[in-house]
Amino acid sequence: MSEKALIVIDVQNDFCPGGALAVAGGDEIVPMVNRLIGEFDHVVLTQDWHPAGHSSFASVHPGKNPFETTEMPYGTQTLWPDHCVQGTDGAAFHADLEWTKAELVIRKGFRPAIDSYSAFFENDRRTPTGLAGYLRERGISDLTLVGLATDFCVAYSALDAVRSGFKATVLLDACRAIDLGGSLATMKDEMAKAGVTLA
Ligand code: VGL
Numbered sequence: 001m002s003e004k005a006l007i008v009i010d011v012q013n014d015f016c017p018g019g020a021l022a023v024a025g026g027d028e029i030v031p032m033v034n035r036l037i038g039e040f041d042h043v044v045l046t047q048d049w050h051p052a053g054h055s056s057f058a059s060v061h062p063g064k065n066p067f068e069t070t071e072m073p074y075g076t077q078t079l080w081p082d083h084c085v086q087g088t089d090g091a092a093f094h095a096d097l098e099w100t101k102a103e104l105v106i107r108k109g110f111r112p113a114i115d116s117y118s119a120f121f122e123n124d125r126r127t128p129t130g131l132a133g134y135l136r137e138r139g140i141s142d143l144t145l146v147g148l149a150t151d152f153c154v155a156y157s158a159l160d161a162v163r164s165g166f167k168a169t170v171l172l173d174a175c176r177a178i179d180l181g182g183s184l185a186t187m188k189d190e191m192a193k194a195g196v197t198l199a
């Protein structure tokens with residue numbers, strides 16, 4: 001059995017223009033993502049879902065600004081504007097995203113002390129979200145990833161997907177990037193080297 005699934009990463013208001021951590025053109029992908037949702041038999045969404053005062057927010061690190069970094073017990077962490085706070089409108093899916101067909105919504109980033117870019121593991125690279133087990137148990141082995149942001153949550157998810165033994169394709173036209181200090185080129189390169197198909 002080799003089922004395919006579409007993994008839609010973080011198409012949430014805060015990552016769209018007008019949002020707290022707006023990704024340029026983030027909303028432009030919604031029509032294409034909706035078309036893909038229609039085409040796939042299985043659809044999984046992820047939702048960045050932080051408690052207020054999350055440790056990835058620059059606002060809780062005195063003297064730090066968004067997009068600077070800090071050292072966490074699990075490594076270097078980029079600091080972000082407050083975003084995707086649980087239950088807020090910013091954390092909701094884009095209003096035009098046709099998400100009702102989704103079979104699973106994976107929430108991530110809810111542990112106050114660890115950020116989570118990947119749909120599979122938190123940023124300590126050890127704490128699982130449960131997604132790999134869910135997909136394996138359902139016989140799903142072939143993943144297509146789309147969403148926001150290409151160079152953070154999409155890339156980390158795709159890298160963890162191949163490391164976890166899944167086939168992974170990222171449809172770049174249905175993604176948009178934050179691109180901090182060349183992160184888009186770096187992560188595209190890392191994905192290609194790891195065996196992620198970039199389409
Ligand atoms: C993301 C930064 C912080 C993303 C989430 O969805 O790419 N980026 N939280």
Ligand code: ZN
Binds near residue numbers: 048049
């Ligand atoms: Zn986040």
